[in-house]
Amino acid sequence: MSVTSEHVFEEADFEATGDPVHRTRKTAMWIFLGSEAFFFGAMISTFLLYRNSTNGGPGAELFNIPFTSASSFILLMSSVTMVLADNSFRKRDQRQGRIWLIGTAALGLTFLAGQIFEFTEFYEHGLTLETSPFGSSFYMLTGFHGAHVAGGVLMLSLLIAFSMRGKLSPDHGMNVELTALYWHFVDIVWIVIFTVVYLLQI
Amino acid sequence: MATATETHHPSTKTYWIVGAFLAFVTAVEIAVSYTEFLGPVQAPLLIALGLVKFITVVAVFMHLRYDIRGYRALFLFGLIGALLVFTVVMAVMQAF
Numbered sequence: 001m002s003v004t005s006e007h008v009f010e011e012a013d014f015e016a017t018g019d020p021v022h023r024t025r026k027t028a029m030w031i032f033l034g035s036e037a038f039f040f041g042a043m044i045s046t047f048l049l050y051r052n053s054t055n056g057g058p059g060a061e062l063f064n065i066p067f068t069s070a071s072s073f074i075l076l077m078s079s080v081t082m083v084l085a086d087n088s089f090r091k092r093d094q095r096q097g098r099i100w101l102i103g104t105a106a107l108g109l110t111f112l113a114g115q116i117f118e119f120t121e122f123y124e125h126g127l128t129l130e131t132s133p134f135g136s137s138f139y140m141l142t143g144f145h146g147a148h149v150a151g152g153v154l155m156l157s158l159l160i161a162f163s164m165r166g167k168l169s170p171d172h173g174m175n176v177e178l179t180a181l182y183w184h185f186v187d188i189v190w191i192v193i194f195t196v197v198y199l200l201q202i
Numbered sequence: 203m204a205t206a207t208e209t210h211h212p213s214t215k216t217y218w219i220v221g222a223f224l225a226f227v228t229a230v231e232i233a234v235s236y237t238e239f240l241g242p243v244q245a246p247l248l249i250a251l252g253l254v255k256f257i258t259v260v261a262v263f264m265h266l267r268y269d270i271r272g273y274r275a276l277f278l279f280g281l282i283g284a285l286l287v288f289t290v291v292m293a294v295m296q297a298f
Contacts, residue, residue, distance in 0.1 A: 030273045034280025041284025045291040069232045076228060076255070080221035083263045087214055184264045188256050195252035199235040200245055 022174060029178050033185045036148075040189050043141045044196060050133035051201065057131040060201035062122055071114040072194045075149075078107035079187040086180040089168075097176065098163045104183065105156040108149055115146045138197070145193060148186045155179045211268055220262050227255050 051060070085100030119139070127135045159179060162168040168175070212220075231251045234244060261267040266274050 027272065027276070030276040034276050034283070037277070037280030037284045038287060041287040042291070044284075045288040048288075049291060049295050065232070065235060069228070073225065073228055076224050077221065079259055079263055080217065080224070083217050084214065087211070087217060090211065181264055184259055187263075188259050191252055191255045191259070195231070195248055199231065199248050199252075 025174060025178060026181075029181050033181065036185065036189075040141075040145075040192070043137075043144060044192065047137040047141050047197060050137045053133035054135075055132035057135065058122070058125050058127045059132075059134050062125055062127055063198055063201065064118070064121070065198060067114070067118065068194065068198050071111050071118075072190060074107050074114070075111045075187055075190050078104050078111070079184050081107060082180050082183045086176050089176045094163060094168065098160060101156055101160050101163065101176075105153050105160065108153040108156065108183075112146060112149055112153070115142065115149075119143075141193065141197065145186070145189055148189070152179070152183050152186050155182065211265060212262060216262070220258060224255055224258060227251055227258075231255075 081100045081103040085097050085104060088094075088097035088100055119142075127138075129136055129139050156179065159168060159176060162175075231248060234240065234247050234251065237244065240247065260277070266277065
């Protein structure tokens, strides 16, 4: 039996086959995400520690919950488009997969634009990195999360570019799967940040 | 022949249903955050709703429910580590 690229994809994409390259790359991604959980755990702890240390400056009262809720919803929906992109590539539907990837990147960019707007508003109201431990820990936590979203958008852009140039062949489906894992992780970190930093502070 | 895709991963319809469920939970979460009469129940409720979203994304979208157990263990290790960091930081700084 000849091994076509489709066959390679079908074989390489699933754990049941025990493909060592697939398993190693995916394991490495899970180890990376586990270490990222440590990282964000430390950042969230730091924020909680300093949440009341405003030095008389502005604090959680600046939060615009309806606006941040909309941003959270956008990021959550980007997880839906990402899983649909992954699903399309699994089914070897490149065109549909590319559309979902573009949608995910667009939603990610919208979230980032919202974050930039929010930071600008806070700065105008006197909450800067230097104002207080609250300001420092808030900007460090949400800023690092934003940087992770930006990294994800970059990865998505590369996948879209490869796909458009026909370089995202079926046997590269693993790249979409790993990017999806990273993107969903960024989303679950925001679920925690939104609950702990925003909703529980008002 | 049924492929591993069909066996191990949810259908497109399931992803849409889960997406709608997550949107619904987010709406409830926001409503709860503005409901003052809940008093002492509000914070635990918000944490519970956040947890529901977290687990749903990890289990369905990140496929931990369908993938091999080793990945689950790796991620759990990270989560336990994060909780440990939180506990140690809070204890050392006497924030509890």
